[in-house]
Amino acid sequence: MKRSATAIWKGSGKEGTGTLSTQSTVLNNTQYSFNSRFAEGIGTNPEELIAAAHSGCFTMKLSFSLNEAGFTADEINTQCAITFENGALVESHLTVKAKVPGIDAAIFQECAKDAELNCPISKVLNTKITMEAELIS
Incomplete structure (x- = not known):
């Protein structure tokens, strides 16, 4: 592909x-x-597009990781903030909130970590990647 x-x-x-x-x-x-x-001009920018790609890729990978663990999320909401400093992407921070019926918090964190490390966009970014994952009911 x-x-x-x-x-x-x-x-x-x-x-x-x-x-x-x-x-x-x-x-x-x-x-x-x-x-x-x-600045705050009209239009998009490469960093915004990377944030969209990373949040979308991570969210789909988390869904697959949860499925492999025997769970299906009702909803996963992921925000990605890209930090651009001195001409370089220095961080991609993922903030995740997920509703996953019946899952243990430890299993959820394992699935989230797997998605953080293994989604294809995480793998291609040569920057610090951080994450906060919250299981909500």
């Missing part, structure tokens, strides 16, 4: 503008710029 995306940039780094498009067309000439990346 291969997935693709395309970035087009016109102009200088600070004053220029760009668009991002994905193979699925979920992003289709979506605007990004210096301001959407480093």
Whole structure:
């Protein structure tokens, strides 16, 4: 399986503008710029997209890990915060809240840790990855 995306940039780094498009067309000439990346401009940015990818990938991996342990989540809500400092991604922090009927808290933490370490996006990121996982009823 291969997935693709395309970035087009016109102009200088600070004053220029760009668009991002994905193979699925979920992003289709979506605007990004210096301001959407480093200020509060309109559009998306690479770090926001990495946060979306990491939260989505982790959540799906956690669902599979729970299934392997014999449980099915009613809901998993994962927020990912990417920290970008001095031109580098220095941390990806996952905050997880999950409703999983009948699961023991220790088993839930094991499944969450497995997902943190083994989701494909975690594996590709060369940064500190931290997580808080909360089992809610």
